[in-house]
Amino acid sequence: MAEIIRMPRLSDTMEEGNIVGWLKSVGDQVEPGDVLAEVETDKATMELESFLSGTLLYIGQKEGSVPVDGIIAIIGEKGEDYEDQLKEAQASGGPSSEKEEVKEEPTAPAPADSAPPAKSQPSPPPSAPASNGGRVKASPLAKSMASDAGLNIESISGTGEGGRIIKKDVEDFIASGGAKATSAAGSSAPMISLENDVQYGDIPVTQMRKVIARRLGESKFTAPHFYLTVEINMDAAIAARVDLKKNDIRVSFNDFVVKASAMALKKHPSINSSWHGDKITVHPHVNIGVAVAVPDGLLVPVINNADQKSMTYINQEVRTLAGKAKEKKLQPAEMSGNTFTISNLGMFGIEEFTAIINAPDSCILAVGSIVQKPIVKDGQIVIGNIMKVTLSCDHRTVDGASGALFLQTLRGMLENPVRMLV
Numbered sequence: 001m002a003e004i005i006r007m008p009r010l011s012d013t014m015e016e017g018n019i020v021g022w023l024k025s026v027g028d029q030v031e032p033g034d035v036l037a038e039v040e041t042d043k044a045t046m047e048l049e050s051f052l053s054g055t056l057l058y059i060g061q062k063e064g065s066v067p068v069d070g071i072i073a074i075i076g077e078k079g080e081d082y083e084d085q086l087k088e089a090q091a092s093g094g095p096s097s098e099k100e101e102v103k104e105e106p107t108a109p110a111p112a113d114s115a116p117p118a119k120s121q122p123s124p125p126p127s128a129p130a131s132n133g134g135r136v137k138a139s140p141l142a143k144s145m146a147s148d149a150g151l152n153i154e155s156i157s158g159t160g161e162g163g164r165i166i167k168k169d170v171e172d173f174i175a176s177g178g179a180k181a182t183s184a185a186g187s188s189a190p191m192i193s194l195e196n197d198v199q200y201g202d203i204p205v206t207q208m209r210k211v212i213a214r215r216l217g218e219s220k221f222t223a224p225h226f227y228l229t230v231e232i233n234m235d236a237a238i239a240a241r242v243d244l245k246k247n248d249i250r251v252s253f254n255d256f257v258v259k260a261s262a263m264a265l266k267k268h269p270s271i272n273s274s275w276h277g278d279k280i281t282v283h284p285h286v287n288i289g290v291a292v293a294v295p296d297g298l299l300v301p302v303i304n305n306a307d308q309k310s311m312t313y314i315n316q317e318v319r320t321l322a323g324k325a326k327e328k329k330l331q332p333a334e335m336s337g338n339t340f341t342i343s344n345l346g347m348f349g350i351e352e353f354t355a356i357i358n359a360p361d362s363c364i365l366a367v368g369s370i371v372q373k374p375i376v377k378d379g380q381i382v383i384g385n386i387m388k389v390t391l392s393c394d395h396r397t398v399d400g401a402s403g404a405l406f407l408q409t410l411r412g413m414l415e416n417p418v419r420m421l422v
Helices: 084-090 142-147 167-175 207-221 233-246 253-267 311-326 400-415 415-422
Strands: 003-006 016-022 034-040 045-049 053-058 063-065 071-076 223-232 274-275 281-282 288-290 292-294 297-299 339-345 363-377 380-394
Touching: 003 063, 003 084, 016 207, 034 274, 034 380, 045 288, 071 084, 142 167, 207 297, 207 339, 223 400, 233 253, 233 380, 233 400, 233 415, 253 288, 253 311, 253 339, 253 363, 253 400, 292 311, 363 400
Parallel strands: 288 339, 339 363
Antiparallel strands: 003 071, 016 034, 016 063, 034 045, 053 071, 223 380, 274 281, 292 297, 363 380
8 A cells, every 4th residue: 555755843843844856756666765855944954765665656746845744755556546545645634735746657757857868868877967057966955065065066976866966975975085176166166155155135035044033033022031141250261271171171161151051050940941821841951952053044952961961071062963063964853852042152252142032941041252351359450351141031931030040150150160070
């Protein structure tokens, strides 16, 4: 019996997926593990793999948005009649796509993006990158991976249908020691930096940007925000970091903030909470989301049980997750379950800012840069290293006094970092 393939929920906030391209055509034989299509979610572009073997009988929508659980494909035996099963599934009330469908023809179908080849014109060999009118044929994910790695996409051989360059081709090219595209003279697709990649006019909104707009809009205009700012003397933290570095222990100031926040949350559990309308959930675990900037917006990988981890472990985990975020390789589980969020713009020279709460958290901590300024210490004016942090609070769950006490504890941890080692 034919099996209906539905749009999976690839992240905890995903409501729809945007199909950016199919790597299989109607009539193709598929096996478990074969990549059927590439789907853009609110957080990343991911490959949709088949868990079944059989023939791809039906494609519900070639490109565009499909709601979670919407019907996107059917796999079964070659020539199997699936029409009644499809109508029954669509009539069951579940989400489904009513847009373009591609049915199997009596003859072997041509690839969806090309005309049927003449008998005297064999398809391009896999060893040569396919092109269409001077443009290299490659999946969006492969293009993104090549761009992130600084590779010239034209130098990569495609093994996909019709010579299409897919994710595996880029990975194999990198693994084989392929040279970066340091010079793209004469290339039809030169590598350009993000700073120079300016687009004017109307720009299509990605799934990630849609969800960012929706969720932050809901947070800002639903949760009553208020803000608390404190200055923290980072002299002791700077000294501690220097001592750690002498012993080949490398941690960043952000790691100090993550660890101090985690320990402060254990002492002030009301900050580590979520609003659910008729109840407030106080979380037993401290899972801290760390905002990471990517070209399409922001991703928030999560450090689970951060209060139980050392700063060196936090450093390694943040580095790993941030790298995966920039390569769009984060898995849904690595971006779920946050109970508190930290947004750090200090590395950009921002001294102070306010952040919008990352629902369902009750608070988000905005971290500024460390600035040298005159301070009074023991009755004397001296130069101190000051960092400003601002706590954005949801007034439905957190009161001013609760937020202030949390910041007092946080400041105490950072100004006396030895307390984080006890």
